[in-house]
Amino acid sequence: MKFCPECGAPVALSLPQDDHRERHVCTVCNTIHYQNPKLIVGAIPEWQDGRILLCRRAIEPRHGLWTLPAGFMENGETTAQAAARETLEEANARIEILDLYAMYNLPYINQVQLLYRATLLDLDFSPGVESLEVELFGENEIPWDTLAFRPIRYTLEHYFADRKRDEFIFRNTDLTPPTR
Amino acid sequence: MKFCPECGAPVALSLPQDDHRERHVCTVCNTIHYQNPKLIVGAIPEWQDGRILLCRRAIEPRHGLWTLPAGFMENGETTAQAAARETLEEANARIEILDLYAMYNLPYINQVQLLYRATLLDLDFSPGVESLEVELFGENEIPWDTLAFRPIRYTLEHYFADRKRDEFIFRNTDLTPPTR
Ligand SMILES: [Zn+2]
Ligand SMILES: [Zn+2]
Incomplete structure (x- = not known):
């Protein structure tokens, strides 16, 4: 400024x-x-067969890599509304928001990221302007090597582990800058 | 702007x-x-006898009313660090941060508020420049009629109820503008 x-x-x-x-x-x-820090809010949209909706990014940073739908929270909305709006914008997908599932602090870029568990309501999704592709992935199909961000990888790892145990545990994780 | x-x-x-x-x-x-919305972060500092640390506000809004230590999160810190810093600034008190306990969305003022459970580490506290008084209150001593903000009242109500059951449950609450 x-x-x-x-x-x-x-x-x-x-x-x-x-x-x-x-x-x-x-x-x-x-x-x-x-x-002040900014909030990034997103969702983990799960279809009824257990597959998760991911978006391949059409924008920088991490153009071409896969992510959960997420983005900057806007004035005048709640965190749950932000997660649903980002999912609609990036994947033209409708979700029902469930519990808050993960929070990441990234103090080196002045961000706090929140991710909600969510139910994907129908299969009528398609890429929004910020996405190249939108696709459902089973646990064994997740493109682990081409995920866009560490919080997305950590969230999916915890999510599948928690789902196996049938107990979803909220996690609050502080990240330091990537070393590579 | x-x-x-x-x-x-x-x-x-x-x-x-x-x-x-x-x-x-x-x-x-x-x-x-x-x-974008701003994050307000605070703590529920509990002393070993179960009493909770509250601050009486020396600043507007709600000058003279009681609140938990909380304030705007700053760039370059984590949410937990923000809660500890605010407690140090407003009450000259040292705490150990425990779990995230409550989140409030106040979309009508573009705020998200986070409150952490915390252990008060010693009794060497005193009012910071933004506080008139700092005091420990047992459950039956809480100044319910002179609390500064609804999220503070809701948090304390849930906290004492959860403590009685010995199970602290994270709560995510959306607020609408006060009607009075
Ligand atoms: Zn200009
Ligand atoms: Zn000026």
Whole structure:
């Protein structure tokens, strides 16, 4: 941030009174502009035969790789609504949201990711503009080597293990930057 | 938002290609400025005798009312770190974070609130700059009529009920605007 979104004047980094870190503060109207982490919300849509809906990304990052439907939460919606909306946008698929299943902190990119268990309601899905393909995968068909993101891999691994035991356990995982 | 934080030129509301809602788009550099919900993160600090740490607010909104330590999550931290930092700032209190206990969606103010169960580690607490008082309350001492926010009341109600049964169940609650 270089300019004040409220008045257009330059901003400068400074420490507001009683604050604990520097903020972008307007040099004219003195508005303090905070920057905060963003929520990414998605779903694990399961069809009645146990297969899971994945989308192959038509956008960067990770163009061409497979992911669960997920994206930035918008103002004015709930996390469950965000998960359903992203599934509709990326896969033209309708789901019923079940429990919150996983939360990932990615502090190095200022993100918190939430994934919900979900029931896929019909088979009338197709790629949205951000997807190249949308497909159902059984546990033994998951494209493990071409998954787009670590939280997607971890979520699917836990999901299949939990499903086998018939007990889904919410997981809260903190990630550090990928090493490769 | 009226001006572009990147170049200082005016922004205008318009619908970017393939998007589903209007955004603030810069009229000069064409940067799309997204606005997303914010995370509020807090803790339920329990001392070894079962009492819970509450803070009486020295700031608006709800100046003078009691709350659990909580506040806006910052860039570069995890949700658990945010809960511990807020407890340190508001109550000069050290905690050990346990499980995520409650999530509230408040879509009408673009917030998601998370509350963690936590163990208070010592009794050397005191009001931070945002608190008038910090105090431990037993279940029968909670100032129910002067709690600051509905999520705080709901969380404490569930917490004591769950503690009695010795089973803490994560809850995901969507709130609508207060009617009064
Ligand atoms: Zn300004
Ligand atoms: Zn611009």
